[in-house]
Amino acid sequence: SDLSSLGDLRGKRVLVRSDLNVPLEGDADQQRITDDGRIRASVPTIRSLAEAGARVVVTAHLGRPKGAPEQRYSLAPVSERLGELLGADVAFATDTVGESARSTVAGLEDGEVALLENVRFNAGETSKDDAERREFAERLAGLADAFVSDGFGVVHRKQASVYDVAQLLPHAMGDLVATEIDVLRRLTDTPERPYVVVLGGSKVSDKLGVIDNLLGKADKLLIGGGMVFTFLAAQGHEVGRSLLEQDQLDTCREYLARAAESGVEILLPGDIVVDTTFPTGEATPQPRVVAATAIPADCLGLDIGPASAADFAAALSGARTVFWNGPMGVFEVAEFSDGTRAVAQALTEVEGLSVVGGGDSAAAVRTLGFDESAFGHISTGGGASLEYLEGKTLPGIDVLED
Numbered sequence: 001s002d003l004s005s006l007g008d009l010r011g012k013r014v015l016v017r018s019d020l021n022v023p024l025e026g027d028a029d030q031q032r033i034t035d036d037g038r039i040r041a042s043v044p045t046i047r048s049l050a051e052a053g054a055r056v057v058v059t060a061h062l063g064r065p066k067g068a069p070e071q072r073y074s075l076a077p078v079s080e081r082l083g084e085l086l087g088a089d090v091a092f093a094t095d096t097v098g099e100s101a102r103s104t105v106a107g108l109e110d111g112e113v114a115l116l117e118n119v120r121f122n123a124g125e126t127s128k129d130d131a132e133r134r135e136f137a138e139r140l141a142g143l144a145d146a147f148v149s150d151g152f153g154v155v156h157r158k159q160a161s162v163y164d165v166a167q168l169l170p171h172a173m174g175d176l177v178a179t180e181i182d183v184l185r186r187l188t189d190t191p192e193r194p195y196v197v198v199l200g201g202s203k204v205s206d207k208l209g210v211i212d213n214l215l216g217k218a219d220k221l222l223i224g225g226g227m228v229f230t231f232l233a234a235q236g237h238e239v240g241r242s243l244l245e246q247d248q249l250d251t252c253r254e255y256l257a258r259a260a261e262s263g264v265e266i267l268l269p270g271d272i273v274v275d276t277t278f279p280t281g282e283a284t285p286q287p288r289v290v291a292a293t294a295i296p297a298d299c300l301g302l303d304i305g306p307a308s309a310a311d312f313a314a315a316l317s318g319a320r321t322v323f324w325n326g327p328m329g330v331f332e333v334a335e336f337s338d339g340t341r342a343v344a345q346a347l348t349e350v351e352g353l354s355v356v357g358g359g360d361s362a363a364a365v366r367t368l369g370f371d372e373s374a375f376g377h378i379s380t381g382g383g384a385s386l387e388y389l390e391g392k393t394l395p396g397i398d399v400l401e402d
């Protein structure tokens with residue numbers, strides 16, 4: 001493990017950047033964690049540092065607060081859950097680099113763990129101004145003797161706690177980041193064929209780079225989720241009230257044309273589960289299955305239909321390498337979860353490497369009750385795994401290798 005490069009950690013204050021950005025529900029002052037996968041994935045590195053005698057100072061973000069404290073983005077509930085999973089007390093600092101952080105860190109004994117309040121409560125964290133970011137990173141670095149980068153989900157962000165702080169302290173890559181990179185490298189270097197990619201989620205615009213890159217690499221591209229309606233519209237179909245990114249129509253047309261030329265099969269759903277009322281408040285969903293080529297004007301597409309789910313499962317059945325990012329529908333609502341469930345089920349049956357990438361798809365497989373061990377790898381990174389597959393440089397990795 002790269003952690004050994006930091007030498008004897010006994011008594012050292014080690015700042016660990018984890019990705020503890022978990023989904024929450026409930027009122028601002030009574031939030032409940034709906035999927036703790038990222039916290040659990042962060043435990044091994046934190047535990048091994050504590051066991052090595054370090055004074056572990058964890059820093060992380062939650063949501064996208066605008067550089068100032070906001071109750072609903074407090075890491076307090078995460079701190080509690082982290083303590084339960086570690087089986088040890090976690091000292092929670094109510095600020096990130098202020099008085100509370102300093103005294104909390106000063107109070108740590110060897111082998112103890114502290115969590116700092118949401119790092120994005122500080123404008124310096126996400127600032128585009130290098131000097132401002134650097135100044136904040138210096139305050140973070142002042143709390144520690146060494147830095148461990150273990151938040152894979154944020155390594156694509158050039159932010160103070162991910163990037164700048166690594167330039168200020170002796171640093172190492174955490175085991176979670178190392179594992180994630182290993183698996184993703186297997187997808188990009190020499191994937192076993194057939195290589196099938198399933199993309200979903202709401203927006204095409206989030207997936208442009210990855211589609212672009214995969215058109216030269218994957219054998220089949222299965223598309224579902226909200227983004228599919230822009231593809232259907234690009235083919236000239238009516239999509240009713242479904243999500244539609246007007247400004248991406250040309251891009252989708254170009255992708256379809258390029259796929260046809262290069263022999264990559266793009267599979268779009270033939271049927272769609274729609275509703276007219278969703279998401280208007282309390283109304284009970286009235287799901288209906290319609291042809292993807294004839295979505296009625298008053299309908300909103302919310303999942304791929306049963307025939308498409310079967311087609312997707314069949315396309316996945318012979319695959320030797322699969323990457324899946326993005327749910328097929330609004331899986332949080334039972335009536336619109338079947339498409340996502342069918343894809344997840346098909347992935348569990350893949351003989352070869354199956355990778356679930358992305359906060360939402362990872363949360364989906366867990367909330368739908370799948371056993372995580374049935375998948376080859378469930379990535380903790382959404383945007384990060386996509387950018388890796390796009391072939392982009394990840395600032396949080398780059399800075400460690402320099």
Ligand code: 3PG
Pocket residue numbers: 019021063064153154157359381382383384
């Ligand atoms: C994620 O949820 O993908 C990571 O935690 C990164 O969050 P961000 O997109 O707000 O930077």
